[in-house]
Amino acid sequence: MSDHAALxxxxxxxxxxxxxxxxxxxxxxxxxELTYERYLYDYLSVFVGANAENEDGETLDELHLTGMAGIRxxxxxxxxxxxxIDNELRPRxxxxxxxxxxxxxxxxxKVEYQIDPGLVNNxxxxxxxxxxxxxxxxxxxNAGAEYLLSRCLSIKAxxxxxxxxxxxxxxxx
Numbered sequence: 001m002s003d004h005a006a007l008x009x010x011x012x013x014x015x016x017x018x019x020x021x022x023x024x025x026x027x028x029x030x031x032x033e034l035t036y037e038r039y040l041y042d043y044l045s046v047f048v049g050a051n052a053e054n055e056d057g058e059t060l061d062e063l064h065l066t067g068m069a070g071i072r073x074x075x076x077x078x079x080x081x082x083x084x085i086d087n088e089l090r091p092r093x094x095x096x097x098x099x100x101x102x103x104x105x106x107x108x109x110k111v112e113y114q115i116d117p118g119l120v121n122n123x124x125x126x127x128x129x130x131x132x133x134x135x136x137x138x139x140x141x142n143a144g145a146e147y148l149l150s151r152c153l154s155i156k157a158x159x160x161x162x163x164x165x166x167x168x169x170x171x172x173x
Contacts (some may be wrong), residue, residue: 003165006107007023008020008021016037016038017037017045019037021076021119022031022041022140023163024091025160025164026163027163029053030063031122032052033052035068043074045072046069046071046072047069047070048068050068051068052065066089068082068084068085070082070085075104079094080095081094081095090115090116090120090153092112092114095112096109097110104148105145105148106146106148107145108158109141109143110140110143112138112139112141113138113139114135114140115135116138118135139161140160140161143159144157144173145157145158151172153169153171153172155167155168
């Protein structure tokens, strides 16, 4: 997309999944994640992994690395639910959905909410808003549309609150 580049690599078998994802925005914000997932049954899995991101968005020299563990559940209404906690004791929940409106036209959206109750991090460093609330919070969301040109190629347009709006090509193999 014109606002950021994303990569997702997945290796899977019947019960195991390894996933590497990465995003880099033109505003120099970067985030990468590596997870190992074990399916307990068809719709529920547990995972462990690591996440690296530059929070200031100014340089890639200061990546913040965290470990995490959580569960993923595919809900009856076809939402992907992800609940996790990282090594800094910050819980995060995300909800994701993709809907095919017409043949070849998809709408997608994702919302993430993370809080930092200050159990490991100092709330004074996180800012005055964190001190007022007693915790720091972060919202991430994106929404957009995708039109499938072929099985492996599609065009996308969307908005992400970290990177802004954009459009581009998506290649799947």
